[in-house]
Amino acid sequence: MKYEKLAKDILDNVGGKENINSLTHCITRLRFKLKDESKANTDVLKKMNGVVTVIKSGGQYQVVIGNHVPDVYADVVAVGGLNVEDGAQDSSVDEKKNLFNSFIDTISGVFSPTLGVLAATGMIKGFNALLISLKILTNTSGTYIVLNAIGDSFFYFLPIFLGYTAAKKFNANHFIGMTLGAILVYPALSSLTAGKPLYTVLTGTVISSPVYLTFLKIPVILMSYSSSVIPIVLTVYVGAKIERFFRSIIPDVVKTFLVPFCTLLVVAPLSLLVIGPIATWAGKLLGAVTLGMYSLSPIIAGIFLGGLWQVFVIFGLHWGLVPILINNLSVLKYDPIIALTFGASFAQIGVVLAIMLKTKDQKLKSISIPAFISGIFGVTEPAIYGVTLPRKKPFVISCIGAAIGGAILGAMGSKLYMFGGLGIFGIPSYIGPKGIDTGFYGAIVSIIVAFVLGFVIMFFSGYKDEEVHNDTIAENKKDILVKREVVFSPLKGETKALTEVKDEAFANGDLGRGIAIEPSEGKIVSPVDGVLTTLFPTFHAIGITSNEGAEILIHVGINTVELKGKHFNPKVKQGDKIKAGQVLMEMDIEAIKKEGYDIITPIIISNSNNYLNVVLTDKRKVDYKDELLTLMV
Structure with missing residues (x-):
């Protein structure tokens, strides 16, 4: 729940959970389908910390987040209690949208979940090809074969994965969708094409096809469905409708197994006899058309x-x-x-x-x-x-x-x-x-x-x-492109880089970006207006959430938790509203040093990923209320 507050704010400003039909995400965007887009506070979302902008396109309400969108998506689902994995957010509701928007929405819903792994396996295959070209590997080496299997596998069995995403998009049983994809790439079927055909159908036409087996004496035109996309998407689309029909007529007590049973018995032969061949021919035609258009003038x-x-x-x-x-x-x-x-x-x-x-x-x-x-x-x-x-x-x-x-x-x-x-x-x-x-x-x-x-x-x-001036995104010429939040110094002393902190978690930036201070006075003041969200029982660490959403951690010294509150005198309690400059804590830094503890104090922005940048002060020495960190939103 790293982005819990951002997730809650996004949900509130898209009109709440009840206004969401479906939610997916791609590399950088949350893609909502809303029941009523007029209920969304677009201007508020655009100016929100952690949101880059908002775009309405293809029947989707797209909230652009950035590279960390999967984490934000997970928190939005958790905070809103969205049952997206079960298809509970029905995307098939009656909406007034044109055919093109419906097409874009369907394509993004089916393909976007696969693109990360598809790109990853493609990269492996690409680097494998590069190693061959540079003669570092040969195509008979074990290393090449293993890497090629990793790179080829996802694309080869793509119909199975698209069976899942298409079923999710069309609100069908996910495992029925995957099974339909697996049938299309079932090895025993594809291996039959190596033998002698029984006869040939559609002889004399451009789609003349050999027949290697029949189903109920109906000729099955076997195709190569590995890596294909159109056949499985159309198959699951038809299958979703047939599944809903069986679900409506089969008693609840036996639905669990009879609905999949009936659906597969109808849809699987239909896909091999009709949908698959027609879709494959359509795919070849689409390839020929795009190649022809390209050939006119590359x-x-x-x-x-x-x-x-x-x-x-x-x-x-x-x-x-x-x-x-x-x-x-x-x-x-x-x-x-x-x-x-x-x-x-x-x-x-x-x-x-x-x-x-x-x-x-x-x-x-x-x-x-x-x-x-x-x-x-x-x-x-x-x-x-x-x-x-x-x-x-x-x-x-x-x-x-x-x-x-x-x-x-x-x-x-x-x-x-x-x-x-x-x-x-x-x-x-x-x-x-x-x-x-x-x-x-x-x-x-x-x-x-x-x-x-x-x-x-x-x-x-x-x-x-x-x-x-950001007159394109904010649609207000008075709004500057970048908003910033200033975090003032909570301490008086000498600034240090986090890399100088003798604690790996702080030094590596694992806890967030920020700066450290070697304090010269035993007093901590609030660096912002906000709420004291955390005050550790040992008083050595303070967590603050500013009114603008910054999550600030002030950690006094290294391993000072072992003092169990000794030499610390808090002036506020957890949950208090605080003002910039208000005294939060007094401590005896000399006594802490005599106890053998390093008093260097990291000041960390825990939700650094919500910001484009965290700019550090260039001052060597800082006093209370000096600008310490600038958060670029």
Whole structure:
């Protein structure tokens, strides 16, 4: 429950648990489907500590959090008592939304839970290909075979995993969905194609197919369903409706086993006889169409997709291309479409780096640094929402760099051969079965050019710090982009880096970012207005939650818990409301030292991950009420 307060505030401002139909998350966003979006306090959420921005797109109410969104999601589910794993938040309610929004919502709901592992296994496969290309491994070595199994397994058995997510999306039994996926990749069925066919159907047509077995004398057209996406999604969609029919007519006392029994007996043959073959043919047609459109002009396609990719991401429209990517990898064994967008994140961080070097605004600089670092690894939301989009011109410049990068990818024939990582981790994904080729070099050139163009154009375009007003996100020209909270010094003394604290948990930053003070006076004052949320019985540690949401830990000395309160004299009690400058504790620091304890005192922001940055004072000595830490929101 690290983000319990943030989770509670988010739930309150989306209209409460009763206003939520469903909740999922992707890499950086909580994706709500709300019964009534007018009940959500969008402006409040946008300005909330820990929330980057809010986007309404594809029938979803998207609360952008950042890289730690899985932890926030878990706490939102826990705080709200949302039974999302059981599909209790029915996403099939009657809503007035267009077909396109329904499509985007369905695609994101089915595919987003798989993307993390899909990317991870793709990265392993990509690095394995890189090791082969560099002749560090051979394709017959045991190391290669094991790594390839790790990299291939998830994608090969993708229908099983999509069976689960699709069942969850369509409010069907999750294990029925997984079973339907397992049937499609069942080895005994696929191995029959190695033998002699019984006969051929649809002879003379483009879909002429050999028949290797029959079901109730009906010919079964066997297909290769490993790594496929369309057949299982359609199968589970149909299966969910059939399951609901059986659930409505079968008595409760036998529903547990008879509903799955009847559903599988109907849907599994239907998927092998009708849905699977038709969906596979449709998938091949989709692959051929996208390849045909790409072939008309790879350069123009690169300019279009590369230049607009970040716009697609902002509105969640990129989900419409995810099935095309996975389908192409399954049918064509490569994807030339999403491959064209590789330069977008690098153009974005090129622009951010230029702003970071040009700006004299310390608040903006402190945002740009973590945004640049996360952008290197392909997560660009902090850069987009925190730096470039609110200033408009930098965002346009990043799109220009991405468009040129896309043109290079198209001209060089670069292709994705696996669903790999983002940012620099995506580079090995451009290595094909034959090793490093022109397309791989095109990927390298494109990201370098996109990065350099974004940086150079931004650096020499006359950027001024006056361009810091957030009239795009906050929709209020008086609201500045970055809000900050100042934490004043609770002690008088000499500042020290946390690395100087002789306690590994503090020194490594495991407990949060902050600073330490070697106190010269035995008095602690409140650094903020807020509530004294924790006062340890031994009085050696104080926990404060500010009115703005900062969670501050003041830990007096190292191992001073062993004193059991000796030499400490608290002036407040747990739960008290406190004001900045109010005396919280008095202690005899000389007596504590004589007892053999180090008196160095870490001041930690326990919820550091809620902030873009925690800026430390550069003063060597501080007095009460001096600015000690600045929290960038």
